[in-house]
Amino acid sequence: MAEQKQGRTLGRPKSKGKTLPTRDVILQAATRLFFENGFQKVSVDDIASEAGMTKATVYYYFDTKAELFKETIVSLMGRIRERIIQILSIDKPLYERLFDVTIAHLQATTSFDLDGFMRESRSSLSDEQIQAMKIAEEKMYSSIEDAFIAAGKAKEIPSINAKFAAHSYIALVKVGNYKQSDGTRFFATAEETATNILNVFWKGFFGK
Amino acid sequence: MAEQKQGRTLGRPKSKGKTLPTRDVILQAATRLFFENGFQKVSVDDIASEAGMTKATVYYYFDTKAELFKETIVSLMGRIRERIIQILSIDKPLYERLFDVTIAHLQATTSFDLDGFMRESRSSLSDEQIQAMKIAEEKMYSSIEDAFIAAGKAKEIPSINAKFAAHSYIALVKVGNYKQSDGTRFFATAEETATNILNVFWKGFFGK
Amino acid sequence: MAEQKQGRTLGRPKSKGKTLPTRDVILQAATRLFFENGFQKVSVDDIASEAGMTKATVYYYFDTKAELFKETIVSLMGRIRERIIQILSIDKPLYERLFDVTIAHLQATTSFDLDGFMRESRSSLSDEQIQAMKIAEEKMYSSIEDAFIAAGKAKEIPSINAKFAAHSYIALVKVGNYKQSDGTRFFATAEETATNILNVFWKGFFGK
Amino acid sequence: MAEQKQGRTLGRPKSKGKTLPTRDVILQAATRLFFENGFQKVSVDDIASEAGMTKATVYYYFDTKAELFKETIVSLMGRIRERIIQILSIDKPLYERLFDVTIAHLQATTSFDLDGFMRESRSSLSDEQIQAMKIAEEKMYSSIEDAFIAAGKAKEIPSINAKFAAHSYIALVKVGNYKQSDGTRFFATAEETATNILNVFWKGFFGK
DNA sequence: CATGAATGAGAGTTCATTCAT
DNA sequence: GATGAATGAACTCTCATTCAT
Structure with missing residues (x-):
């Protein structure tokens, strides 16, 4: 106290x-x-x-618990977004920048996943609050999309569906964070995990 | 479903x-x-x-709300698992079988995601109940793993980390089910969604 | 089952x-x-x-839980009463017969005390049920009263208020059954307890 | 009270x-x-x-109903104890002081009896709560024991088992409060009751 | 700024009782 | 005789929220 x-x-x-x-x-x-x-x-x-x-x-x-929750989420999404933008703005090949983002989020404790939170809080929040949270989430995703779009314009990568790619990328990172019932992850180290995830992602989207 | x-x-x-x-x-x-x-x-x-x-x-x-919840999850996971097994046991190339599974789950209303449920219910469930839910989840995933392993043995696909692949596959399917803030999905039809998802997954894991 | x-x-x-x-x-x-x-x-x-x-x-x-409870009490009081009557009908001096009754009840597990049961069940029982229980209790007490009255008539003891004496006797026996917070009783053996209790009772009522 | x-x-x-x-x-x-x-x-x-x-x-x-109950009992026992101490500390012969205590409690509405309460609440209380109640009860009894011990030291009465005497005294007072099934007590007035009770107690413990 | 006190509206759980079989 | 299924009413406890200070 x-x-x-x-x-x-x-x-x-x-x-x-x-x-x-x-x-x-x-x-x-x-x-x-x-x-x-x-x-x-x-x-x-x-x-x-x-x-x-x-x-x-x-x-x-x-004012209310719901308002506090919304602020919590928006603020967290904002912080994640800023971190992503910061890492992605370094002057390096996209692959390397994505690798850094991946490492960063494998080490973060909080997941990106809003869906679960949405479901359980939905009926307690106002429409404005839900909307605000969704927008914060989308802006977070867009920080990655923007990198794909920019790299596409710069011919560093082929042109792709950036939104779909961004969501797929995050989904794969979450797989990397998954803990099996015995408490272990799929790979031993963050580096190994990031390498495997990015390998799949890169081939999946940019492989021929 | x-x-x-x-x-x-x-x-x-x-x-x-x-x-x-x-x-x-x-x-x-x-x-x-x-x-x-x-x-x-x-x-x-x-x-x-x-x-x-x-x-x-x-x-x-x-006996308790928690017990009912656990039963709900276990039973649902069991039904999903059975449906996956059923589809995957048809005599077709793996790609086509995976395509069918994908279509089936894009049309299902319930998501696979246990994580959100786990977080919000964890502190209300007994250890046994949590364990039972996790095991049911893993058995659901293993229904896909087994197909990868079998196809690997049959030289239909290269040998891969089947667990990681199964989780990645499910993660990508969930991306296909994602609704943006305007209510639309990334692709217009289930077939188009499945094609894109499987394309990414297949190239990601079996592309060179 | x-x-x-x-x-x-x-x-x-x-x-x-x-x-x-x-x-x-x-x-x-x-x-x-x-x-x-x-x-x-x-x-x-x-x-x-x-x-x-x-x-x-x-x-x-x-018919009801209350009815079952009443039957339980009436039946128990009846059994206690019968046991008392049996012991008191032996042809011995009153002191010795009371000693035997005392010993018997120090060894019984159930107490005589109806008051506590009455208080907590009162509002759940019908008047008839309460009355039936009270009558069973009084008949139990009267089994002791009768011995005092008979002994008084036979000039074995002075004439006393038999009802008051019977209740006092039972109250003292309950003291003998009292367990202190460390789990021990006031005296080491049932015989010692009975001797002390009866000593107090006898002097208290028949002493000059 | x-x-x-x-x-x-x-x-x-x-x-x-x-x-x-x-x-x-x-x-x-x-x-x-x-x-x-x-x-x-x-x-x-x-x-x-x-x-x-x-x-x-x-x-x-x-915090809980059980906690409130415990506090109720402890507080009541404390009040009874204080009143007893107050009456017993007056400078008078022990018999007269006991008489005053007896009169006071024959007029009080609440009984001393913890046993019934213990039985029906036991399984709902924590060990700490039960212990606290028992200790409060014993301190209540000790307020009477102490008077016996002091009077014994002052040679006002013979030396006796003070704990046993205190419990016997209270038990007899409870007899004085007993209501028969027709609603009457054994004696007409509180004074008459107290006289009879104390007569039995005094002869029982201090008679030769 | 910060808090202690108070509450209405539930939530999970239990239980005496009934009834069709 | 005996029971499985069903329920209304109650109970303990929680919590978001308000308000006077």
């Missing part, structure tokens, strides 16, 4: 050593819990506890 | 041939609701209403 | 080696469970299980 | 002096209902109604 120490905001606001705004503390806690347990199972009390404050404080910052 | 094949009353009819046993009526209703709304959001009352009986009757047949 | 073997009733019906009538099997099971857990906590299903049959069978023999 | 002594606002009033804290209101209502109907029969809804609030408010103050 005293996990954050209130410090005076002296100089650079973006710096590291100081306290996060309460709103962000809540978002962080919510992200952690929602992604572990889903929307319905996590109570606002759980989030408040995890964030080191009371339920009423959470409601001071977010 | 043709949940029950009524009418084939060859042997002694179990009950008086009139209706489905209550237990199956419950399972049907539960399957429908769970797959639309997830585990947490669906109440046992909802299931009872959908099945046209009272909550207490549901509890007469299933 | 097959704990009792249906035997043909050949000769003496009261003999030992044969099966109890179903009604008595139920009463036995009910007695055991009610006295361990009270009226409310024991379900008719529990009793049926303990008796090796189904709930519906219990209802075949007893 | 004079559950609360309102008005004696000598120090700083805890709240705004207006009403009892909600927690105490709940405890009062619970005490009343539990002692009339037992643990199982009283629902949390009943308690909430009696206390003039909603069920959820009760759960805001007490």
Whole structure:
């Protein structure tokens, strides 16, 4: 209940050593819990506890649980999108850039998968909230699509259905993250996994 | 998804041939609701209403909501597995058999994806229940793996990592079922979708 | 569910080696469970299980749970009363007969105490049922009163308030059965306990 | 039983002096209902109604029904103990002090008897809760034991088994509270009852 | 800003009882 | 005699949300 120490905001606001705004503390806690347990199972009390404050404080910052969930998703999708864009904007062959993205996401703990979240939260969210989440998801996908389109224009790869390719790519990455019932993955290391996934993807889309 | 094949009353009819046993009526209703709304959001009352009986009757047949959920999943996975096996056992080239499976599942309403369900139900299920669901899932996947292994042995295809291939195949089929925010899919018809998916999969795994 | 073997009733019906009538099997099971857990906590299903049959069978023999409970109590009180009468009818000094009764009940597992049962079951029983239980209890007490009255008439003891004495006697015997929080009783053996209890009772009522 | 002594606002009033804290209101209502109907029969809804609030408010103050029950018992035992101590600490002969205690408890509505409550609630309480109740009960008894021990040391009475005596004393007081099936008690007035009870107890333990 | 208190509306689960077979 | 199936009513407990402070 005293996990954050209130410090005076002296100089650079973006710096590291100081306290996060309460709103962000809540978002962080919510992200952690929602992604572990889903929307319905996590109570606002759980989030408040995890964030080191009371339920009423959470409601001071977010109107409803659904709104908080939407913000969580949109914010997470935004962060993933930014990371992808950052990696893809480096000046390297597409294959290598995709490899880097793959590695990055094999190591991330949170999956891309919105579908499960959508299903279980749908009936508790407003249409606006659902729409906002879907748009955030599509923008995330489009960060990959754009790379395919650009590479196609630059004749680096043949012209393909970029949307379909982007979704297929993400789907294959998720396969790489799949844990079998004995807890192991299909390949031993992230590098090996990425190599296999990208091999399939590349041949599948760009092979003749 | 043709949940029950009524009418084939060859042997002694179990009950008086009139209706489905209550237990199956419950399972049907539960399957429908769970797959639309997830585990947490669906109440046992909802299931009872959908099945046209009272909550207490549901509890007469299933000890807990979690147990009913597990049975639902296991039974569904079993039905999917059986259908896959049935299609794959026809005497045709592997490509054509896979094409048929793909078409069949593009037309099915229920997705294969257990992950979302797992996350949101995990903390409400016993270890045994989780294990039973995972095993049912793996047996479903193995119905495809086995076809790859058999075709590999018969030199119809090169030898591959069958588990990884099966999961990749299912992942790509799910991409085919993805609905964009405007409600449309990536391709106009099931045949076109199946052709594109299989094209990617086949080149990805068996292309040189 | 097959704990009792249906035997043909050949000769003496009261003999030992044969099966109890179903009604008595139920009463036995009910007695055991009610006295361990009270009226409310024991379900008719529990009793049926303990008796090796189904709930519906219990209802075949007893109209309601309350009726079964009443029968249980009345029957138990009757058995206790009979045992007391039997011991008290032996031709010995009153002190010695009381000593024997005391010993007998220190070794019995079931307490005499109806009060607790009354409180928790009262609102679930009909007036007739409550009355029947109270009368059974009073008849049990009167088996002791009668001995005091007879001994008074025979000048073996002074004349006393027999009802008050009988209740006081039973109350003291219950003290002898009291288990402290470490599980021990006040005295080491039943004989020692009985001696102390009777000493207090005898001096208290017949001392000058 | 004079559950609360309102008005004696000598120090700083805890709240705004207006009403009892909600927690105490709940405890009062619970005490009343539990002692009339037992643990199982009283629902949390009943308690909430009696206390003039909603069920959820009760759960805001007490984690479970079992916890509330335990608190009820512990608190009641504490109040009884305090009253006994208060009466026994007056400078009078032991007989007279015991007489006052007897009169006080013959007029109280609630019995001392924990046994019945224990049996019917046992399986719903945690070990800690059961232990807490037993300890509260023993401390209540010890308030009487201590008086016997002190009087023994002061040579006012012979040295006796104080624990056994305390339990016997309480058992006899309960006899004084016993209502026969026609609703009457053994003696007409509280004074007459107390005289008879104490006469038996005193001769029983201190008579030669 | 932040919180303690309060609640309405459910959720999962149990159970005494009935009834057709 | 005995039982499997079904149910209405109740029960314990949870939770998103509000509000006064």
